[in-house]
Amino acid sequence: MVAARTTILNKLGLHARPAMAFVQVAAAQGSEVRVRRVGSDEWLDGKSIMQMLLLAATEGTEIEIECVGRDEEEALARLLQLVVSKFDEE
């Protein structure tokens, strides 16, 4: 299991399009992916768009991403890259 914290940087937050981008990257990996707001104990399935939209993470929200599986290192790196790159939105 690998996990990391990161911050949502894009101004519009994790709205539908970036949430979809996240799910697409997560779903392409074999590892389980789960996400939560830092401070919350409710984990959301990173491969489910319905659940990722529930995150409602605004700009500046700290989230934690956890990956479990054979490609967990790669999965986490790709997801972090996506968040840090502001989902190519700005």
Place this chain on the structure above:
Amino acid sequence: MPPASIGFTMKLREIVVEAAIVPCVKATKRDAVIGELVDALVAAGVISEADRPSLVKESIARERKGSTGFGHGVAVPHARSTLVTQPRAAVGLVPGGVEFNALDRQPVYSVVFLLSPAGNPDAHLSAMETVFGALSQESFRRFLRQSTNAADVLSLLDEVDGLRAQR
């Protein structure tokens, strides 16, 4: 994993405009369904007739970038506008289903058209959270699809808001 409940701040009834519930959408194509729901917001007095074309256009352009048909027979087309100061939504039920290019490639039976205030991304996210808090529940989707009139939809929304308030 159960649906999460992270800080629901808005109620469905604060977002959904009662007079903009369309229990039996006549249109059968995606763009026309979106148009009919924007019409409902015009009829409800939320926006004016003059604003209709730009909102329909924006929402359809958004669909082309990626469908808001997120699976399980529901879609949430949306637009951002300076015409509203808080998120407002129309709800349309399409008994025969409509092709929305949905993620699961299945027809859509329940459409929530969400109009969010431009320049207030937090309000949009909060509204999406509230809408998906409901739509992510199988029972809500089923009852919504089975509704045949606005009163059914309203009591369903009230029920969800009430359950949330208890948490």
